[in-house]
Amino acid sequence: MMVSSCPISPLLAAGSMPLLHNALIVGAILFALGLVGILTRRNLIVMFLSAELMLQGISVSLVAWSRYHGDWGGQVLVIFVLTVAACEAAVALVFVLQAFARTGRLDAAAWQSLRDESLARTVDRELPASDATPASWPRLSPAGVLPTGGGEDDQQRQHI
Amino acid sequence: MIAAALPSLSPGVLLAAAVTSAAASLWLLLPRGSENTAARWLGMLLGAAALAGFIATGRRLGSLGEDAVFLTVSLVAVISGAATIVTRSPVYAAIWFAMALTGVAGVLLVLGAQFLGVATIVVYAGAILVMFLFVLMLAQPSGLAPYDRVSSEPLLSAVAGAVLLGLLTLSIGRLSAEPAACCAVPSRTAAVTEDPLRSTPLATDPMAAIDPLADDQIARLGSELFGRHLLSVEVAGLLLLVALIGAVAVVSRGEAALEADRGSLTERTGG
Numbered sequence: 001m002m003v004s005s006c007p008i009s010p011l012l013a014a015g016s017m018p019l020l021h022n023a024l025i026v027g028a029i030l031f032a033l034g035l036v037g038i039l040t041r042r043n044l045i046v047m048f049l050s051a052e053l054m055l056q057g058i059s060v061s062l063v064a065w066s067r068y069h070g071d072w073g074g075q076v077l078v079i080f081v082l083t084v085a086a087c088e089a090a091v092a093l094v095f096v097l098q099a100f101a102r103t104g105r106l107d108a109a110a111w112q113s114l115r116d117e118s119l120a121r122t123v124d125r126e127l128p129a130s131d132a133t134p135a136s137w138p139r140l141s142p143a144g145v146l147p148t149g150g151g152e153d154d155q156q157r158q159h160i
Numbered sequence: 161m162i163a164a165a166l167p168s169l170s171p172g173v174l175l176a177a178a179v180t181s182a183a184a185s186l187w188l189l190l191p192r193g194s195e196n197t198a199a200r201w202l203g204m205l206l207g208a209a210a211l212a213g214f215i216a217t218g219r220r221l222g223s224l225g226e227d228a229v230f231l232t233v234s235l236v237a238v239i240s241g242a243a244t245i246v247t248r249s250p251v252y253a254a255i256w257f258a259m260a261l262t263g264v265a266g267v268l269l270v271l272g273a274q275f276l277g278v279a280t281i282v283v284y285a286g287a288i289l290v291m292f293l294f295v296l297m298l299a300q301p302s303g304l305a306p307y308d309r310v311s312s313e314p315l316l317s318a319v320a321g322a323v324l325l326g327l328l329t330l331s332i333g334r335l336s337a338e339p340a341a342c343c344a345v346p347s348r349t350a351a352v353t354e355d356p357l358r359s360t361p362l363a364t365d366p367m368a369a370i371d372p373l374a375d376d377q378i379a380r381l382g383s384e385l386f387g388r389h390l391l392s393v394e395v396a397g398l399l400l401l402v403a404l405i406g407a408v409a410v411v412s413r414g415e416a417a418l419e420a421d422r423g424s425l426t427e428r429t430g431g
Contacts, residue, residue, distance in 0.1 A: 016221075017219070017335065018218075018219035018220060018221050018222075019221055019230075019270075019271070020335070021218070021219050021332060021333075021335055022218045022219060022221065022230060022234070023267060023270075023271055024328075024332045024335075025214060025217070025218060025329060025332055026234040026237060026238065026267055028325055028328035028329055028332060029214065029238050029241075029325065030237060030238065030241050030260075030264070031324075031328070032321040032322075032324050032325035032328070033186075033238070033241045033242055033244075033245055033321070034241070034245070035317075035320065035321050035324060036186055036190075036245060036317045036318055036320070036321035037244065037245030039313070039316075039317035039320060039321075040190060040245075040311040040312055040313060040314050040317035040318075041245060041311055042307040042308070042310070042311060042312055043250050043305070043307060043308050045250050045253075045254075045292060045295060045296060045299075046244075046245070046250050046253050046308075048292070049244055049245075049250075049253055049254060049257050049292065050244070050245055052257065052284070052288070053241050053244060053245070053257065053260065056237075056241075056260065056261070056264045056280075059264065059268070059276070059280070060237075060264060060267050060268065060271075063268055063271045063273045063276060064271055066273070067271045067272055067273070072380070072381060072384040072385075075273050075275075075276055075381055076381075076384060076385055076388075076389050076392075078273075078276050079276070079279070079385065080392060080396055082279060082280070082283050082284070083396045083399065083400065084396075084399065085284075085288065086283060086287065086288055086400070086403075087399055087400055087402075087403035088403075089288045089291055089292070090291070090403050090404065090407045091403050091406055091407050091410070093291055093292070093295045094407045094410045094411055094414075095410065096295060096299065097295060097298060097299060097411075098410065098411075098414040098418075100298075100299040101414070101415075101418055102418065102421075105305065105307065106250075106299055106300075106305070106307070107305070107307035108307075108312075109307065109312070122312070124306055124307075124310065125193065125310075
């Protein structure tokens with residue numbers, strides 16, 4: 001068996017309890033953040049990103065246990081998690097696009113006609129005007145041809 | 161670290177305080193319709209306090225360098241993960257998620273999973289995230305939509321997340337400091353060595369199964385994947401194919417149905 005000559009602390013070797021503990025904490029925090037995101041955000045795509053964040057937390061925990069037990073099972077499972085996440089993203093994004101084509105919104109509440117009869121209808125309150133667009137865009141030092149600016153440029157920026 | 165400076169605080173109290181301030185910080189930072197700069201700063205302060213609490217409950221890995229590396233990558237992952245769910249713009253949320261992926265990849269590298277660290281970047285940030293950004297480009301109304309500026313029940317969700325996180329961290333904190341007896345159980349790598357599918361046995365030492373410094377680490381992962389889990393690899397390939405066909409079918413059928421809907425609508429309104 002090859003023995004590494006590189007100095008590494010025994011705590012980082014296989015079966016290290018502090019490493020497992022810390023990595024599990026990180027995985028738990030990522031999972032909880034994803035849970036909060038999927039519960040509370042209303043944009044379908046951000047909800048989906050939160051689900052992916054939960055998967056990342058799971059991956060960290062699985063690899064930590066795999067390292068602790070000196071077993072490849074956890075890492076192999078994470079490879080399959082990656083595969084299934086790719087499939088799930090492809091299929092679900094198609095559904096999101098179809099939903100957007102039907103309602104013109106990425107809002108989960110746009111589909112609230114599917115709710116239970118006993119549940120109250122979600123009513124959006126009036127929002128103050130959006131301050132999303134900053135008053136001034138950052139200025140870059142001029143280089144190349146001066147852009148003509150105007151309509152199309154602003155339209156692109158409004159998408160961000 | 162901080163726990164040494166505050167000997168009077170028991171780990172349980174520290175954890176409870178950290179989880180509570182994390183929930184409060186999320187509640188303050190989540191989009192709630194009104195843009196309040198003071199609330200946002202307070203939320204960030206509370207979030208920093210929560211992170212300090214979690215760091216204080218963490219255990220020392222050994223040398224200062226190992227601690228610093230792990231702390232850096234996990235802070236990147238956690239802070240970017242929080243920014244993913246609190247930011248208003250979905251495009252920025254996707255970018256923050258890419259940042260969280262780099263942090264997670266760093267954690268995986270520290271844990272000795274080199275292949276997975278690289279695969280996370282390549283597959284997630286390179287492929288899945290680009291798909292998200294494409295969909296956002298196709299389906300994003302101009303400006304910030306009202307549903308991006310209001311979240312549903314932020315208080316209840318933050319409390320639910322805090323309860324889950326508190327339970328998880330409590331049970332993780334109960335893990336004993338002793339190396340478990342399970343590590344002495346012969347690893348499955350030994351069983352793989354006798355696998356008739358493989359002609360050249362690689363590892364026989366179970367403890368060296370996941371040595372982050374081994375030269376042939378990825379080769380061992382590959383032999384495990386294509387040895388014991390060969391059938392699962394085939395099934396995963398089949399799943400990818402089915403997902404591809406399904407996505408194409410849903411798009412083509414859906415557009416036909418959409419056209420039919422529109423046609424019947426114009427007939428009804430026109431007639």
